Amino acid sequence: xxxxxxxxxxxxxxxxxxxxxxxxxxxxxxxxxxxxxxxxxxxxxxxxxxxxxxxxxxxxxxxxxxxxxxxxxxxxxxxxxxxxxxxxxxxxxxxxxxxxxxxxxxxxxxxxxxxxxxxxxxxxxxxxxxxxxxxxxxxxxxxxxxxxxxxxxxxxxxxxxxxxxxxxxxxxxxxxxxxxxxxxxxxxxxxxxxxxxxxxxxxxxxxxxxxxxxxxxxxxxxxxxxxxxxxxxxxxxxxxxxxxxxxxxxxxxx
Amino acid sequence: xxxxxxxxxxxxxxxxxxxxxxxxxxxxxxxxxxxxxxxxxxxxxxxxxxxxxxxxxxxxxxxxxxxxxxxxxxxxxxxxxxxxxxxxxxxxxxxxxxxxxxxxxxxxxxxxxxxxxxxxxxxxxxxxxxxxxxxxxxxxxxxxxxxxxxxxxxxxxxxxxxxxxxxxxxxxxxxxxxxxxxxxxxxxxxxxxxxxxxxxxxxxxxxxxxxxxxxxxxxxxxxxxxxxxxxxxxxxxxxxxxxxxxxxxxxxxxxxxxxxxxxxxxxxxxxxxxxxxxxxxxxxxxxxxxxxxxxxxxxxxxxxxxxxxxxxxxxxxxxxxxxxxxxxxxxxxxxxxxxxxxxxxxxxxxxxxxxxxxxxxxxxxxxxxxxxxxxxxxxxxxxxxxxxxxxxxxxxxxxxxxxxxxxxxxxxxxxxxxxxxxxxxxxxxx
Numbered sequence: 001x002x003x004x005x006x007x008x009x010x011x012x013x014x015x016x017x018x019x020x021x022x023x024x025x026x027x028x029x030x031x032x033x034x035x036x037x038x039x040x041x042x043x044x045x046x047x048x049x050x051x052x053x054x055x056x057x058x059x060x061x062x063x064x065x066x067x068x069x070x071x072x073x074x075x076x077x078x079x080x081x082x083x084x085x086x087x088x089x090x091x092x093x094x095x096x097x098x099x100x101x102x103x104x105x106x107x108x109x110x111x112x113x114x115x116x117x118x119x120x121x122x123x124x125x126x127x128x129x130x131x132x133x134x135x136x137x138x139x140x141x142x143x144x145x146x147x148x149x150x151x152x153x154x155x156x157x158x159x160x161x162x163x164x165x166x167x168x169x170x171x172x173x174x175x176x177x178x179x180x181x182x183x184x185x186x187x188x189x190x191x192x193x194x195x196x197x198x199x200x201x202x203x204x205x206x207x208x209x210x211x212x213x214x215x216x217x218x219x220x221x222x223x224x225x226x227x228x229x230x231x232x233x234x235x236x237x238x239x240x241x242x243x244x245x246x247x248x249x250x251x252x253x254x
Numbered sequence: 255x256x257x258x259x260x261x262x263x264x265x266x267x268x269x270x271x272x273x274x275x276x277x278x279x280x281x282x283x284x285x286x287x288x289x290x291x292x293x294x295x296x297x298x299x300x301x302x303x304x305x306x307x308x309x310x311x312x313x314x315x316x317x318x319x320x321x322x323x324x325x326x327x328x329x330x331x332x333x334x335x336x337x338x339x340x341x342x343x344x345x346x347x348x349x350x351x352x353x354x355x356x357x358x359x360x361x362x363x364x365x366x367x368x369x370x371x372x373x374x375x376x377x378x379x380x381x382x383x384x385x386x387x388x389x390x391x392x393x394x395x396x397x398x399x400x401x402x403x404x405x406x407x408x409x410x411x412x413x414x415x416x417x418x419x420x421x422x423x424x425x426x427x428x429x430x431x432x433x434x435x436x437x438x439x440x441x442x443x444x445x446x447x448x449x450x451x452x453x454x455x456x457x458x459x460x461x462x463x464x465x466x467x468x469x470x471x472x473x474x475x476x477x478x479x480x481x482x483x484x485x486x487x488x489x490x491x492x493x494x495x496x497x498x499x500x501x502x503x504x505x506x507x508x509x510x511x512x513x514x515x516x517x518x519x520x521x522x523x524x525x526x527x528x529x530x531x532x533x534x535x536x537x538x539x540x541x542x543x544x545x546x547x548x549x550x551x552x553x554x555x556x557x558x559x560x561x562x563x564x565x566x567x568x569x570x571x572x573x574x575x576x577x578x579x580x581x582x583x584x585x586x587x588x589x590x591x592x593x594x595x596x597x598x599x600x601x602x603x604x605x606x607x608x609x610x611x612x613x614x615x616x617x618x619x620x621x622x623x624x625x626x627x628x629x630x631x632x633x634x635x636x637x638x639x640x641x642x643x644x645x646x647x648x649x650x651x652x653x654x655x656x657x658x659x660x661x662x663x664x665x666x667x668x669x670x671x672x673x674x675x676x677x678x679x680x681x682x683x684x
Contacts (some may be wrong), residue, residue, distance in 0.1 A: 025318020053377030103300035
């Protein structure tokens, strides 16, 4: 299916959505954002969004990419998107920091392939999971697993106004304090909030579950102090590493 | 003689990447298949080495649409492995949350992904202008389902508060009362949904197959139970491998499955066929309005069976909230897990797209050493391909574009979830 000619777009920015290795939960969150922001459809023209529409327009200015790059053959598709789009946005943890996909990087690749596909492992191509910024230049990020609906709207507004998207570089603890949450370390739990980028409204600690670091680490995190805090909370070295690697394997193995 | 050459690279309006490939020369079908080209993600390999409390949070990331289903199945596997018994309140809250996901996923598939084909448009977006009431109703039901999940677990995609043995957070009674009122008000939207889908003319195609789902004596089964087959087999869920028999095919990163016949079907239609008697009376009324009574053998009616299930889940949600309010929310904390040397467990749930199995082994430190996840979409792959091969000869006299559309509609009827399955979708006419 090809897109309509440009005549019908009334000068609205053309937007496309793409996905690589991911669960499509972030694109689903975008669809859900329409429940409260249906007027978004008046501000942009969506020319490609495979999960939700059949149009396949190749003429777009803003590309939202969900998912990690996990095979060499996907690099050409990423480069093609980069060549077309004026602005490339990494949508969610898989695209931004490789997310849980990078957990496979902790194992020898051949072992991982044989475990799932057995003797047929050679039929299926794969390499170490990486964020899309490892393959192409990225202009903006929307962190999180999944992305936060309101933050998505804020970023889109900023992009349409030609501004830099407002992504916090302070830790989740700040948002917890603002919400007057009881610190989970005080109730015998553990949390990656002190070193994790805020912007989610501290949603996991608000539901009494420790932050797992899905938005990536803040700039210049004190990782050693974080390890001490987790150790004091009773975690074994192995468990401390698992807290750092759940979403941030790609970074910590660099 | 007829020549048809179709190669739909990436079927749209499905979750994930799959292709339809059709090659007909002189009326002879050379190729007719559905290929899965989604990048494999290797969850079963990389959950090894992770502590037991991470498993449901990692495996929920297999799928953004059925993450409550993956979380619930994962938690049941872990709980069975480590001997944890969830409380009555936890069981009720999990059922309520699960209904939220059934409604959320089914409204997405029926309205957003399938309905545009019947209105002759490419997506739900043009319908916002031409059929505003339909789109607003879909958005309203979707929001209700998402809010129901958020009330119980913080959010729908990747639920937060679900943990081994219980919940880290509990909804308050005022929130439950308000949700009950909204669910009751949504009955009118469900009636309108049933009327809308009853007015569609479904493609005519019948092919009986083996229908597999979970079954429970006491209720329409979504969580736990036994495995049942319309061919008369019953297995405890621990024997899931006797049913799924997965194998690899070279053109698909999703594995295939077969049981008593060449293929079987899971999902809403299979559940409807196997467990019709346990549907809520209002859901049975909806089925009657949609012209359905078991045994339904038209796979396109999987979508209609989802409409029936939405009615069931709405009604059962109201009843569960009544039970919770009568009991009163108890401020229970999840039980302390005793590792007891580790163990092995299988969890099974009938998630929106069919029966899902998670199987884990834990060592004495509670670290996962082995994992296997069997996904509904994989179990449906062989059956979908068998349906395509049986359907294509019946429509070969139609124009190529119409053949392409009908085959894509058949793929969509299965509501394939390809991210899950590769852990699957392209249409190529070569």
